[in-house]
Structures are given as structure tokens and as C-alpha cells.
Amino acid sequence: MDVLSDAVAAMRTGRPHSGLRNKFAPWGLRFEAASGAGFHVVLRGSAWLTPAHGEPVALARGDVAFLPHGRGHALAGTLDAPLEDVRLDEEGRWPGLPVPPPDPVPGPPPDAVTLCGAYLLDRSRAHPLLTELPEVVHLPARAGAHGSLRAAVELLGDELRCPRPGSDTIVSHLLDTLLVYILRAWWQGEGRDGGGHPTGWAAALADPGIAASLRAIHADPARPWTVGELGLRAGLSRAAFARRFTSLVGRPPLTYLTWWRMTTAGRLLREDDTPLRLVAQRAGYTSEFAFAKAFKREFGMAPGRYRRRAS
Structure with missing residues (x-):
């Protein structure tokens, strides 16, 4: 199993949303804090992104900015532009988000065109792959960099600009793809230290032995793994593997x-009506009672109550 895909799937809830906006100077948007994560792509012109904490980030044409922690922020044409409050609805969408007409646009061209989107996330089981990210993941548009990410942005912009039969499905899948490309681009490039070495979880995934053990865990979390067995997957002795x-x-x-077992169980309870007995088995428990006890210790409530609350 792909650990990155697994981590994203475990947190993602609902459907992602996105939209295109034409901006005419002076323009500025203030986004309130939200439970999910958002992104902005500058398709034309430039912009300033001001996070809740930290210095403003200058965005040029083609730049991608991802805000993984859902904190409030502003996006504007200039640092002194007046800001219009934007409040997302319960499904993470911008009410009444206008879609620009196809080019050419009658009248003067917009000063900027932005592609913005939002993902709904369950932060109660946030994977460290996402929690260790900085407040703003800035991916500058550099020649030859992040080709797959750029292609996904182009496809998404095209579908939003000119909706056609099947666009709803295509946009939803492109947004999921875009999220993974953003995370991959960060960990493979900007997320490295000054010497070009991966840090944090990127270092874990870049280590062949540790990555192999993580793939084994994610592929079969119900298996009664021991440290020794996982060490064999990593090609290390039990003690050396545990330390690394x-x-x-x-x-x-x-x-x-x-x-991870409890995270997987929580996702199953949240997303479908799989019987508790099967949820327990998939989480590596032969006893439903033992599973319920472990689940309550982890989540602070019984599995049945967790399912009812999530429905």
C-alpha cells in the first residue's frame, strides 16, 4: 500500500470543492479559519498571501500555495488592498462562487485569475505526514519543476472554465489528484533541508528499510506484527530497526x-455500515470486546457511539 495515499484517505471527508475567479484591482479576500485545508493557484497576474501567522508570501503566475492547517488567511492583489470576507458553507464551498466565462472575455482583461479549492478533513486522526507541514506550502512555478502538478492544474482549470458532461466527476477526482501532487512536490523538493536532505516523515519514506516496514503495516494492519518481523522487512536487526x-x-x-489500526477502524465506522465484528477483525482484533475497549481508550467513546456521531 502507498503510505501517502493511505494517510490522505484516512483524513479526507466529504467532497472537495474549487472554483475560478477573475480579479479586478483593487481586490482582496479574507478567509476565516476552517476545519479543512485549502489551496490557491495564480493562473494570471500575481497575488499576496498573508497567513494568520508569519510573513506575507508573494505569489507569481503559476505558483501554488497550500494551507494544510485550515487557519485564517488573506489573498489580495496588493498588501494594502481592502479585504472582502469569504465564509465557506458547511460543505467547504464558497456560496455563489462565480465562474469566469471562456476566453476571450468582453471588456478589459482581469488583473488576476485565481484557482482556489478546499478539502474537508477529519483532524481528530491527523496523520503526521500532514500535521508536520508548514502553515503555507509554497510551490513556485519554476521551469521544468513539478510537471505532473502543473498538468493537473491545467486540466482542473479547463474543466472549471468550460464545464462539460462529466465535469463534476472529473473535477472531484482531479482535486484529489492535485492534493497528492502538492504533497509529493513538497516532500521531494521544498520540504528538504539546506543540504537537500529529506526531513521528518519525508526522511522516513525516503529510507528504503523504514518505508518497506511502513508499507507492510499499511498493507495488512490486521496482521499480528512483531518488531522482529517488521525488522526483517526493513533488513535490520530487531534493535537497530526499533531505534531507526x-x-x-x-x-x-x-x-x-x-x-494506524485505530485510525483505519475510525474511518470504516465513519464511512459505511460495516458490522463492528468485521471492523474489529480488520483492525487486528479477534475479540469485539477487546477492540471496543482499545477503541474507547483511543477515541474516548465506544465504537457504536462514534459511528452515530459521525453519521
Whole structure:
């Protein structure tokens, strides 16, 4: 299993949303804090992104900015532009978001065109792959960089600009694809230290042995893994593996295994009506009672109550 895809799927809820906007000077938008994550892409012109904490970020044409933690921020043509408040609805959409007509647009051209989107996330089980990201993930448009990400942006912009039969499905899948491309681009490039070395979870995924053990856990979380067995997957002795895994992942192997099992169980309870007995088995428990006890210890409530609250 792909650990990155698994981590994203475990947090994602609902459907992502996006839209195109033409901007005419002076323009500025203030986004309130939200439970999900958002992104902005400058398709024409330039913009300033001002996060809740930190210095403003200058965005040029083609730049992508991802805000993984849902904190309030502003996006404007200039730093002194007046700001219009934007409030998302319960599904993470901008009410009445206008879609620009196809080019050429009658009248003077807009000063900027932005592509913005939002993802709904369950932060109660936030994977460290996402929680360790900075407040703003800025991916500048550089020649030859992030080709797949650029292609996804172009396709998404085209579908939003000229909706056709099937666009709803295409846009939803492109947004999911875009999220993974953004995260991959960060960890493979901007998310490295001054010497070009991966840090945090990027280092764990770049380590062949630790990555192999993580793939094994994600592929079969119900298996009664031992530290020794996972060490064999990593090609390391039991002690050496335990030390390296803990150093790179941030928690011991079996602690991470338990955390991921409970995260998987929570997702199953949240998304469908799989019987508790089967949820327990998929989480590696032969006893429904033992599973319920472990689940309550992790989530602070019984599995049945968690399911009812999430429905």
C-alpha cells in the first residue's frame, strides 16, 4: 500500500470543492479559519498571501500555495488592498462562487485569475505526514519543476472554465489528484533541508528499510506484527530497526501500528455500515470486546457511539 495515499484517505471527508475567479484591482479576500485545508493557484497576474501567522508570501503566475492547517488567511492583489470576507458553507464551498466565462472575455482583461479549492478533513486522526507541514506550502512555478502538478492544474482549470458532461466527476477526482501532487512536490523538493536532505516523515519514506516496514503495516494492519518481523522487512536487526523506526517516524513500531489500526477502524465506522465484528477483525482484533475497549481508550467513546456521531 502507498503510505501517502493511505494517510490522505484516512483524513479526507466529504467532497472537495474549487472554483475560478477573475480579479479586478483593487481586490482582496479574507478567509476565516476552517476545519479543512485549502489551496490557491495564480493562473494570471500575481497575488499576496498573508497567513494568520508569519510573513506575507508573494505569489507569481503559476505558483501554488497550500494551507494544510485550515487557519485564517488573506489573498489580495496588493498588501494594502481592502479585504472582502469569504465564509465557506458547511460543505467547504464558497456560496455563489462565480465562474469566469471562456476566453476571450468582453471588456478589459482581469488583473488576476485565481484557482482556489478546499478539502474537508477529519483532524481528530491527523496523520503526521500532514500535521508536520508548514502553515503555507509554497510551490513556485519554476521551469521544468513539478510537471505532473502543473498538468493537473491545467486540466482542473479547463474543466472549471468550460464545464462539460462529466465535469463534476472529473473535477472531484482531479482535486484529489492535485492534493497528492502538492504533497509529493513538497516532500521531494521544498520540504528538504539546506543540504537537500529529506526531513521528518519525508526522511522516513525516503529510507528504503523504514518505508518497506511502513508499507507492510499499511498493507495488512490486521496482521499480528512483531518488531522482529517488521525488522526483517526493513533488513535490520530487531534493535537497530526499533531505534531507526522510532527516530524517523516519531513513535515506536508497535505504537504506530496500534495508532494506524485505530485510525483505519475510525474511518470504516465513519464511512459505511460495516458490522463492528468485521471492523474489529480488520483492525487486528479477534475479540469485539477487546477492540471496543482499545477503541474507547483511543477515541474516548465506544465504537457504536462514534459511528452515530459521525453519521
